[in-house]
Amino acid sequence: MRITQGTFSFLPDLSDQQIRRQISYAVERGWAISVEHTDDPHPRNVYWEMWGHPLFDLRDVGEAMRQVQTCRAAHGSHYVKVNAFDSTRGWETVRLSFLVQRPPVEPGFDLSRDEGEGRQVRYALRTRTR
């Protein structure tokens, strides 16, 4: 399966040139770029592994691209995403977040159902292990 997390996951995978343009957009707005990776794309897995610190005060988009490349190289079988963080008061959150790598095979999820009273079902979503 193809997970559809991130801002652009319904489009064909972004080329490096497209990734660079999105990073430029974020940097122009003063947002901090960070790269994260994981082998567990469970939708409730909020804390992917950080690939170094967020790049605050970044001017050189090339530096962010290097972080993307090194993370991909080190974790070829992981999901990798780029986040852009806005520290403006009232936001102080991620403003853009998109995948820049998928593993060669995306294992997807299992959904389990435990039946309870009153036709209620307790659902559990589990990331499949390869």
Next chain:
Amino acid sequence: MATAKNGNPSVVPLPTADRYRSGVIPYKAMGYWQPDYLPPETDVLAVFRITPQEGVDPEEAAAAVAGESSTATWTVVWTDRLTACDAYRAKAYRLDPVPGTGPGSSMPQQYFAYIAYDLALFEEGSIANLTASIIGNVFGFKPLRALRLEDMRIPVAYVKTFQGPPTGIVVERERLDKFGRPLLGATVKPKLGLSGKNYGRVVYEGLRGGLDFMKDDENINSQPFMHWRDRFLFATEAVNRAQAATGEIKGHYLNVTAATMEDIYERAELAKELGSCIVMIDLVIGYTAIQSMAKWARKHDMILHLHRAGHSTYTRQKNHGVAFRVISKWMRLAGVDHIHAGTVVGKLEGDPLVTAGVYDTLREPATKQDLRHGLFFDQDWAGLRKVMPVASGGIHAGQMHQLLTYLGEDVVLQFGGGTIGHPKGVQAGATANRVALEAMVLARNEGRDIWNEGPRILADAAETCSPLRDALEVWKDVAFDYASTDTVDFVATPSAA
């Protein structure tokens, strides 16, 4: 100050002995017209559009509105003397003729009347109390032909007594893990008649195809064809299946609107037990019920969606009622996370400038006076969370560049017919919308001129997405070009505030 003090000067102010003699005296003479009054920053301010009856002095009409929305009755009462009545009296302090009305136009003369209310007139954190004063009695007042509440300034001191949105835009996005683009939704159609099982099918298909949310319609509660528990259970299956198939957080707005507060709580509790991330209420449940649900939603980490059912009965006509920007302010205070706020391009009322003012009211930390957008006052929200506007009604993928330009990215774009009416099915409709949206955001971020290049960008995206190709073909000629009823009246260079 656009008005001269051209009323009869002999009536303001009266010496105390004359002011409280039994009988009927003009509202102006009772102290409700004070053109020299400078409202302190703790006053609640309101601006009304007044249409006085033939022969009624506009200053007297403004004073009457101030009086009838605060302490006055039709006659002098000596018991005023037992109170600090000068402070409790609302003051009409400014009167501007409305451009384009009166002699030489097709409309009777209208005025913008500015009225100030002391903060002590209002109970903390109560929309019911605020509105019982401001719109309680005064709209039926005979000397006025019509009356409209155009805008309000809620002082920070009063804002801080309200909880506000239980979740807010920032936290909603963090919970859903969705950033950088408008959220996508659709209302299940047909809105009436589907069984629970068939209803859940539409929910699943929409979410599976790429939407973030599906939605009950405002009049889906618990009818013979589908009782509420059945709907909740089938919708939950649909949401969980879609999450497993996509790896995304999904939601369905379960409408918990019901006849009594007890019923509403019962339905909301089941939604919570089922793990729903969002519940929905209708505006018609009333301000107190909305505030109760805002507290409930904050307590249970629930996103609270408000459908503005019924609002057009009093927001649409320009001369009488309450402007929607005021309802928006009340709802941000009352505490909802989503509110339907217009699409500009869709099938329902929505002038671009008026809609921009409403969206800013819901989403900005503070707004400046901007008469072009219908904002009469500066408004500071003092850190109150932001409400996500919802654009719903007659919109489709081919308008994506217009929607993104007009409405920005912190909005839920809700395509009901524009998803479910897709020739290849609900999933295809959802995918078309999602692809159109992502392609447009990508292009905007790349610096492209989406307003002009929009159709090209969509056509390019459709090259690799046949559902989008079909959607663009089916709805290519659909546009709702009608003149708006609710537009702003302003002069290019307003008189100084």
